[in-house]
Amino acid sequence: MKQIDRLRSLGLFDARVPRYTSYPTAPIFSPDVGAAHQAEALAALDPDEPVSVYLHIPFCERLCWFCACRTQGTKTLSPVESYIGTLEQELALLKETLPAGVRMGRMHWGGGTPTILPPHLIHRLARAVRAVIPPTEDHEFSVEIDPTMVDFQKIEALAQEGMNRASIGIQDFDPKVQEAIGRIQPFDVTKACVDDLRAAGIHSLNADLVYGLPHQDLTRLDDTVSRVLELAPDRLAIFGYAHVPWVSKRQQLIDGDALPKEVERYELARLAAQRFGDAGFDAIGIDHFARPGDSLAQAARSGHLRRNFQGYTDDTCPTLIGLGASSISRLPSGYVQNAPATAAYIQRIETGTLAGARGHVMSVDDLLRARAIEMLMCDFRLDRDALRRDFGAQTATLAPTLAMIAERYGDLVTLTENHLAVEPQGRPLTRIIASALDTHLSDNERFSHAS
Numbered sequence: 001m002k003q004i005d006r007l008r009s010l011g012l013f014d015a016r017v018p019r020y021t022s023y024p025t026a027p028i029f030s031p032d033v034g035a036a037h038q039a040e041a042l043a044a045l046d047p048d049e050p051v052s053v054y055l056h057i058p059f060c061e062r063l064c065w066f067c068a069c070r071t072q073g074t075k076t077l078s079p080v081e082s083y084i085g086t087l088e089q090e091l092a093l094l095k096e097t098l099p100a101g102v103r104m105g106r107m108h109w110g111g112g113t114p115t116i117l118p119p120h121l122i123h124r125l126a127r128a129v130r131a132v133i134p135p136t137e138d139h140e141f142s143v144e145i146d147p148t149m150v151d152f153q154k155i156e157a158l159a160q161e162g163m164n165r166a167s168i169g170i171q172d173f174d175p176k177v178q179e180a181i182g183r184i185q186p187f188d189v190t191k192a193c194v195d196d197l198r199a200a201g202i203h204s205l206n207a208d209l210v211y212g213l214p215h216q217d218l219t220r221l222d223d224t225v226s227r228v229l230e231l232a233p234d235r236l237a238i239f240g241y242a243h244v245p246w247v248s249k250r251q252q253l254i255d256g257d258a259l260p261k262e263v264e265r266y267e268l269a270r271l272a273a274q275r276f277g278d279a280g281f282d283a284i285g286i287d288h289f290a291r292p293g294d295s296l297a298q299a300a301r302s303g304h305l306r307r308n309f310q311g312y313t314d315d316t317c318p319t320l321i322g323l324g325a326s327s328i329s330r331l332p333s334g335y336v337q338n339a340p341a342t343a344a345y346i347q348r349i350e351t352g353t354l355a356g357a358r359g360h361v362m363s364v365d366d367l368l369r370a371r372a373i374e375m376l377m378c379d380f381r382l383d384r385d386a387l388r389r390d391f392g393a394q395t396a397t398l399a400p401t402l403a404m405i406a407e408r409y410g411d412l413v414t415l416t417e418n419h420l421a422v423e424p425q426g427r428p429l430t431r432i433i434a435s436a437l438d439t440h441l442s443d444n445e446r447f448s449h450a451s
């Protein structure tokens with residue numbers, strides 16, 4: 001059987017499975033785990049262990065049709081300014097809750113579009129966070145940048161506040177594809193943004209691309225990749241377009257008939273991976289690439305790569321504090337998500353409580369499976385010895401599932417007493433293989449395609 005037919009027979013094009021940026025995944029969070037649990041878990045943090053902070057800005061000046069992120073359109077700054085006020089209130093509540101002395105090792109601003117903030121709001125927000133959780137000496141501050149919604153003054157303001165990594169949204173440079181996804185972004189505008197970021201001293205630059213977009217074909221994507229390489233990023237992510245119009249209503253504006261079919265999608269992903277490999281990037285996990293000297297590539301080589309809500313990271317802080325509407329905090333006891341809708345988030349903070357609205361308390365079994373799934377997603381290798389060291393006899397509960405995986409996937413995986421490895425030809429199936437370890441997955445949830 002041809003390789004592609006074999007992958008098809010194992011569900012590559014049919015399975016709808018999570019991307020496992022967390023385990024369990026957010027759709028199973030329960031409303032029983034909310035602000036009270038959040039407050040208790042935050043108060044119990046070890047002040048000697050640095051935390052990471054994620055801050056969500058749920059506003060964009062225009063709404064791109066393809067985008068599945070939680071955000072809302074605004075033409076004026078007044079809702080944004082008032083949202084910054086709410087974030088300050090949330091930070092004041094956090095200050096009352098956290099033990100004294102907690103420091104911040106990493107901060108990421110995501111969205112939506114953080115660069116919708118004018119310089120004075122960038123300064124105000126950065127200072128408000130620092131006043132509550134001071135950064136460590138070597139802290140990293142990264143920001144998602146929309147090149148069409150930024151100027152040098154904003155980049156300078158972010159750099160003054162300590163931004164040392166940036167992630168720019170590109171998707172695709174082809175004009176026909178851009179028109180079909182409702183996001184017009186000329187190359188020159190993107191290049192000017194990259195030049196400004198480099199001039200401001202940003203040493204680590206990531207670019208986000210998407211494959212599987214309407215009208216994308218091998219020639220168009222090849223062109224886009226060449227133009228992206230001209231920008232000389234340090235890291236790249238290329239995500240499969242998730243067409244989920246039942247979740248993201250604006251995707252109904254996308255012509256479903258213009259989307260590449262399943263095998264074309266697979267070939268688009270392979271083309272991009274091949275081109276990035278030829279250009280000297282290391283492949284990282286299922287959809288990232290990094291220059292060999294970049295800290296993400298170093299983490300992957302040394303077995304320290306981790307998976308979080310942004311994708312892959314070399315951040316090893318165990319605790320992530322999420323601020324703003326829909327943000328998810330990862331706390332030692334489990335996950336808590338702030339109220340997802342911006343209005344509901346604001347309402348909760350104004351009543352003087354934290355905004356946690358749903359979450360999940362981790363059992364020992366969850367912790368074991370979370371680590372096992374993360375190993376597969378990061379290293380394509382589930383290290384049974386390492387799990388035994390951390391979880392002892394509990395690790396044996398995975399054995400029947402691992403045996404089932406070995407039987408189902410044959411030579412696409414290797415199972416020994418020490419590990420389960422996904423072989424290179426089986427790697428497109430990694431999300432599906434990982435989902436076999438997921439005891440929370442319900443048939444009622446509709447995720448994006450695995451391919």
Ligand SMILES: C[S@@+](CC[C@H](N)C(=O)[O-])C[C@H]1O[C@@H](n2cnc3c(N)ncnc32)[C@H](O)[C@@H]1O
Binds near residue numbers: 068168
């Ligand atoms: C919050 S957005 C980027 C930040 C900024 N607002 C911008 O547009 O450049 C994060 C990224 O998620 C990815 N993304 C959004 N919707 C997606 C979808 N439906 N399928 C795959 N990736 C998607 C895109 O690569 C996008 O750049």
Ligand code: SF4
Binds near residue numbers: 063146183
């Ligand atoms: S891609 Fe960026 S700018 Fe476009 S809607 Fe999504 S978050 Fe907003």
